[in-house]
Amino acid sequence: MPRLGVNIDHVATVRQARRGIEPEPVFAAFLAQAAGADAIVAHLREDRRHIQDRDLFLLKETLQVKFNLEMSVADEIVAIACRLQPHQATLVPEKRQELTTEGGLDIVKHFKKIKSTVGRLKGSGIEVSLFIDPQREQIRAAKKTGCSIIELHTGAYAASMDARRQKGLLKEIEGAASYAHEIGLSVYAGHGLNYSNTAQVARIKPIEELNIGHAIISRAILVGIERAVREMKALVV
Numbered sequence: 001m002p003r004l005g006v007n008i009d010h011v012a013t014v015r016q017a018r019r020g021i022e023p024e025p026v027f028a029a030f031l032a033q034a035a036g037a038d039a040i041v042a043h044l045r046e047d048r049r050h051i052q053d054r055d056l057f058l059l060k061e062t063l064q065v066k067f068n069l070e071m072s073v074a075d076e077i078v079a080i081a082c083r084l085q086p087h088q089a090t091l092v093p094e095k096r097q098e099l100t101t102e103g104g105l106d107i108v109k110h111f112k113k114i115k116s117t118v119g120r121l122k123g124s125g126i127e128v129s130l131f132i133d134p135q136r137e138q139i140r141a142a143k144k145t146g147c148s149i150i151e152l153h154t155g156a157y158a159a160s161m162d163a164r165r166q167k168g169l170l171k172e173i174e175g176a177a178s179y180a181h182e183i184g185l186s187v188y189a190g191h192g193l194n195y196s197n198t199a200q201v202a203r204i205k206p207i208e209e210l211n212i213g214h215a216i217i218s219r220a221i222l223v224g225i226e227r228a229v230r231e232m233k234a235l236v237v
């Protein structure tokens, strides 16, 4: 059974909609931890669209489970990671206009920069994971950077509406996971996983950890709305 990393970015997305103080992502992280999350994941984007620098330092100080910082290879962000000292950093590609992380890192193309970033983070005592598409050439290149973990991008599998194609994409993830495990990498997976497509990925043996955000935060809104309305209703009698 893989461990579960809960990504809390979208709690911060709601807070940033008003630039206010609620909902507090650190509070959400605590509740996730109490509910059994094995890790908390937060992405400090260069555009600071959701998670802010202060969130990270509060999380680092207070969390009792693993803290996994998602980040780009931008020098400013790498410097923050080295000061923050999360247990793990996950390198992802980042584009200004994207709605969420689109595609994995192209390690083959950006090998030099990624390898030097992995070296800087590892040198600072941080374990490094690379978020990549389930392709052998990317896995081989990842291994050569010196990272110890890869996170396989499950987005194409999760978004597929065609059952046959989805099965094929699951097989691809399975093959990539076995290959990465064989060459000595720890294998994680994530992106787009939800309440109907996660169990199939969780059954893939070498996968040790799943990182899930959007589906959990979306469900939290729906399962929590009745109680929230009842509590407000009680105040306005």
Ligand code: PXP
Residues within 6 Å of the ligand: 007, 009, 043, 070, 090, 092, 100, 101, 131, 151, 189, 190, 191, 192, 193, 211, 212, 213, 214, 215
């Ligand atoms: N893993 C990585 C590397 C990601 O970039 C993201 C999105 O921030 C996730 C997992 C979680 O994706 P989702 O929010 O679709 O569950």
